[in-house]
Amino acid sequence: MDYPVTxxxxxxxxxxxYFTRSKHTPGTAPTRVHERLSLSxxxxxxxxxxxxxxxxxxxxxxxxxxxIATTFEMPIDIALYRRNIIISGVNLCELIGQQFRIxxxxxxxxxxxxxxTWMDAMIxxxxxxxxxxxxxxxxxxxxxxTISIGKENLKSDIIFSKSATEAMVISRLPKG
Numbered sequence: 001m002d003y004p005v006t007x008x009x010x011x012x013x014x015x016x017x018y019f020t021r022s023k024h025t026p027g028t029a030p031t032r033v034h035e036r037l038s039l040s041x042x043x044x045x046x047x048x049x050x051x052x053x054x055x056x057x058x059x060x061x062x063x064x065x066x067x068i069a070t071t072f073e074m075p076i077d078i079a080l081y082r083r084n085i086i087i088s089g090v091n092l093c094e095l096i097g098q099q100f101r102i103x104x105x106x107x108x109x110x111x112x113x114x115x116x117t118w119m120d121a122m123i124x125x126x127x128x129x130x131x132x133x134x135x136x137x138x139x140x141x142x143x144x145x146t147i148s149i150g151k152e153n154l155k156s157d158i159i160f161s162k163s164a165t166e167a168m169v170i171s172r173l174p175k176g
Contacts, residue, residue, distance in 0.1 A: 020131035055138030093168035104145025133167030
């Protein structure tokens with residue numbers, strides 16, 4: 001199935017500004033802005049801090065960022081979320097465990113990209129809570145190729161049933 005999506009921003013960074021850092025002392029690694037990315041199977045964005053990591057690519061929903069901005073009555077600084085690909089038109093949680101293609105690139109959705117408490121420090125208090133269950137998608141590249149900012153089709157075998165901002169609900173089984 002083809003789903004129309006838009007790739008709004010493509011980012012990378014050579015270092016961690018939040019993750020692995022002590023509370024309220026963000027790093028100074030630059031955020032690099034890209035118009036186009038050439039991705040290779042088995043790795044992430046060249047020069048990115050997660051290039052060779054277990055989850056080399058992170059996606060984040062522009063709709064979630066817009067909803068958070070509305071909730072807190074503030075402008076969006078999307079780069080503060082520190083995700084690689086900012087996309088609209090799809091609920092990213094539905095892609096966990098699924099293969100999907102954007103442009104030439106075949107991805108596999110691996111896991112929910114949990115927010116960290118840094119979101120409260122860098123954006124505003126309460127953002128961490130608002131992002132729970134909709135912090136984005138961790139993915140890997142199965143087949144390389146090029147993606148660019150703009151309108152694209154996301155190809156997937158699944159039928160999407162959730163709005164782009166709907167949170168993933170994790171059920172917990174009782175112990176015993």
